Amino acid sequence: MFLRQVAGNLLKRLGFPSRHAYSASGITNNASRSRKIEISNWHGSGAYSWRIDPRDPRLWVVICGNIAMILGINANPVFAKEASTEASSDNDTERADIIGLRKIEDGSIVSNIHTSKWRVFTDKGREFFLQGKLDEAEKLFLAALEEAKEGFGKRDPHVASACNNLAELYRVKRAFEKAEPLYNEALDILKESYGYEDIRVGTTAHNVGQFFLGQRKLKEARGFYEIALKIKRRALGYVHLDCADTMYHLGVVLYLQGQEMDGMALIQDSIKMLEELGEGESFECVRRLRYLSQIYTKSHNLAEAEMIQRKILHVMELSKGWDSLDTVIAAEALALTLLASCNFKDAQDLLERCLKTRKALLPGDHIQIGANMLHLARLALNSRLLNSSDVSRAEAELDKAKDHLQNSIRIARQFLDKSLKQNNKSKNYSPPRHSGKEGRAALVILLQSLNTMASLELAKQELLGTQEGHINHNAEEALLQCISAYKEFPSKSIADAPEVKNEYLSCLKHVESLLGDKFHERTKQ
Template sequence: MFHLAEVLRLQGKLEDAEHLILDSLRILEEGGVGHSQQAVRRMSRLAEILVHTGKLQEAENIQRKILHILEMLQGPESLSTITAADNLATTLQALRKLDEAEELFLRCLRVRQRALSSTHIQIGSTLFKLAVVTTQQADEMVAEKSGNIEDIRAVYESAEDMLRRAIRIAEQRWEEALGGVAAADQAATAMLGNEASLGAKALNTLIPPLLALVRALNALSVVVMHLADLADSPAAVKEGTREAERVLRHCLTLLDKPPGVAQELVEVPELQREHVSCLHHLAALLVRNKDKGSTENSKVAEEQAERLLSRAEGIEASVATRRRSSLSK
């Protein structure tokens, strides 16, 4: 039954897959193995489907059960348990249960820092997720006027610190991945006598660190601008704005033409979404600041913003075309 559910899931028939997995879980419960590893795997798939279909409250309930079972079976600090805690925290974040999400992400960070190397990509990923939750908490403080400026600034600064740490880790992993792929390409070229496009293995090596890097840079630009909004002097506002622009332009440099990387990498959907987001953020930043300069500078900024938005539309159109093409096959 579960195998049929997997087939249906891969065919995009998520509701049918959901019902079959629920039936298979009931059978396991009736057989007295509802807390087995087999049951956990099925519940994990069910939670994944529920998240994908927007049934977040149901997903939260399943993920809490998964976490409880794994804590009993493997202990509170096993990496499998921490992965379950991470998944639950992500769902709680989507439900705007930010304090509990923060608590779980902090738990994940502490365990991973003890179990993994200081530059492991999972530590960078957890720092990024924690920083995003922290940013959202600060945003809520601003919206609800529930803290003074110093308190809000301190929360944004905490998010900034975590993002910069995540960026350092991602940059190191990206450079290592680039070096490894370049060495493999040189060896392949020497053997085959011609250049080949990136294979699936090379893409899978490059995508995680690049995606982690551009996501963190994009998020950092937002936090830096929030801090600029809270700055108490024109000089600090100007410096914050410049830093946000620098971060976004660095992000776009990575996405426009990654050094030594073939075109198929920048066409990965997740990276294209970040590309569009960075373009929109930089365009908004330029428009926001155009009235603060001379008339000539304002016109230049507005023209740059229009070009950025045009590029974003082009990427979105390309993504939509490829999606339609894949669905028609």
């Protein structure tokens, strides 16, 4: 009778509240339904890749995509991100996921002091976990595990629940070596108690899939997701939110393994399932749409990406209105796709509206505003290169773009300088602030702005026909500042970031093309 009560009471998962991090989304997580890690963005993969002539210095900053901008400046309040192209290199431990702490225990009356303590430790541990107080939660989860073994027996589902909670916490803290044996113990107990095809086994198998996906162990993750999906379909039916969840993550794994068509089909099916269940405007559905648009962008299928991003923006406008950074972020993603598609007018309209909203919602020196100005400057530069028949108008556009770039450079420098000063005054040995995502994004914005400034100066020189045959000293100065900026903020976590290295190398190539034989002499100076 006891086991029947246990098996019959499956409580809902708990979700995590928001904390500050950067990603392509700014949507607040729906804790009642979102249970797993947040999928990270693909913008670091160089989604908008334009072919440029390395011999033409004007074109070094022709739209290379939203590689770093969306990586660093779009405020997504989540604890962590899921495995993607960057997961294996992200060592930020101050992160937590939207995950499920599944209660497997029943509602039976407390029988002794051990079970009473177990409940207190478990509930308080979950409370701390939801608050992001991971160290306090760990102590309570450890105590709950011991009390569960004492009060219920070592092979009881309450022990499995305690193991799962502790394993999920260690996964969030990236203490993978501690998490794996706990997951295995939880699975063994649940299989022993309920059989191999029980929904609780499927749920835990999904969690283990998340565990392996976070480590980029795609083969292992795929195996557990397939088990979880098979069990969930038998227990819940094919059209169910939990089935859609596992289907989506399995699709992500297949895509990362190179089975792109199969992966995209599963992701699309999971989205359709949410829409059939009336969840087409939920955070979960928007998140999956965004990931799918990133896949299309990466494969240069900009038409499909644009269609999905318009749908996301429509949902954001209806649910949050334009007085929301979430809507701004969706609009900016669409604008960048339009920019890559050479739809300059619509892109400019969206970017200008984004900038206006950001100025109303954020401090004037916020890094998002700097990035927004950089986007507008690059748009003006590239639209001028395509159509410069009206010289006076083109010159006015370049002057406006220059103002945007100067502000973008100022904002990025202020952020980085402030971070350095704070770190120099700090007496502890904690990692410097600018070594995190914010600093990485700020440095990329600074490098891109200086590099773009050089291209702008060269474009203006050609437009006006000045200094022909001579080195453009304004462009040279901007490029040398770009090189100096990379050296000025010597954090290893920043310098080794792929997006930072790419911008630095682009700057070096640009200055080498500009200076020719004088390159080594001037860069050494």
